[in-house]
Amino acid sequence: MSDLLTAIILGVVEGITEFLPVSSTGHLVLATELMGYDPQRWAVFNVAIQPGAILAVVVLYWRTFMAVLSGLFRGEKQSIAFVRNLLIAFVPAVALGLVFNDQIEALLESAAVVAWALIIGGLGILVVEKLAKTETIGGISAVSTAQSAKIGLVQCLAMIPGVSRSGATIMGAMALGIDRRTAAEFSFFLALPTLSGATVLQLFKHRDAITGDDLQLIAVGTVVSFVVALAVVKAFMAVVTKHGFAPFAWYRIAAGAAALLMLSAQ
Structure with a gap:
């Protein structure tokens, strides 16, 4: 299989799974393993294409971003609380990510x-x-600082591939009493600093090993993940509103069991 086709496939996987509670990193790891790719070669690629999915959230929620930015300039408490909560939740991932990056x-x-x-x-x-x-509770700005800190701590569980960053943050928020929609949107917006930071860290750490061809493949994967994520985020909110998160839970269990069977057969 050509590198270009591999980049497209992994971009599709990233776009579908990044904001679903099914673990995008886990699916990318399984894809590289089960389809015979070299996991070490594609590890940086899998992290570097995440900005595509991030941009999808920016596009879909651009009105929210504009409202928050204009509110910050006017010193509105709601906008300040929105940004404060996301930054508080972001801090634990930064601290643990820097300390345990090699592990x-x-x-x-x-x-x-x-x-x-x-x-x-x-x-x-x-x-x-x-x-x-x-x-x-009335949106992200209504989440307390204590709840934001706890959501940030729970997000750190996603450093274990397969746990799911979105799943950990959404379920953590719901366990704290936050409604489904606010929990999901908190997870979406928290992805911006978290995934951006992880991408910058990986690209900087492996900057000497990344070639021009690698950058071209990363660009392809990023564009593909962006296009796919645009459709997935909209569909995700519709499914969650109607059916909750149980369908994703059963999918995870089935996918994990199938992966174990396939791995044992190799």
Whole structure:
């Protein structure tokens, strides 16, 4: 399979899975393993194409971004609280990511870890969906600083590939009593600093090993992930509003079990 086709396939996987509670990194790791790609070669690519999915959120929620920016200039409390909450939730990922970066990269090469994390995470979603007592709180700016800090800590679980950054943050928020829609949107917006930081860190760390051809493939994967994520985020909110997160939980369990079977057969 050509490198260009591989970049397109991985871009599609990233775009579909980044904002769903199914673990984009986990799916990319499984794709590289089960389709016979060299995981070490594509590890940086898998992180570097995340800005495509990030841009999809910026495009879909541009009115929110404009409202927050204009509100900041006017000193509006709601806009300040919006940004404050996201920054508070972002800090734990920065701290742990810098300290444990090498250990995290090592886990990215383990497809078995991903498969088990998918299954365990799926069971966790079912438990939270059943037991969480949530209430509509009025958006991200209404989340307390304490809740934001706890969501940030829970997000750190996603450093284990297969856990799912969006799944951890959404379920963590719901466990704290935050309604589904606000939890999902908190996860979307928190992705901007988190994924941007991870991308910059990986590109800087591996800057000497990245060639011109690698940059071209990263550009292709980024564009593909952007286009796919545009459609997926809209569909995701529709499914969550009507059916909750249980469909994604059962998918995780089935995908993890199937991956274990395929890995054992290799």
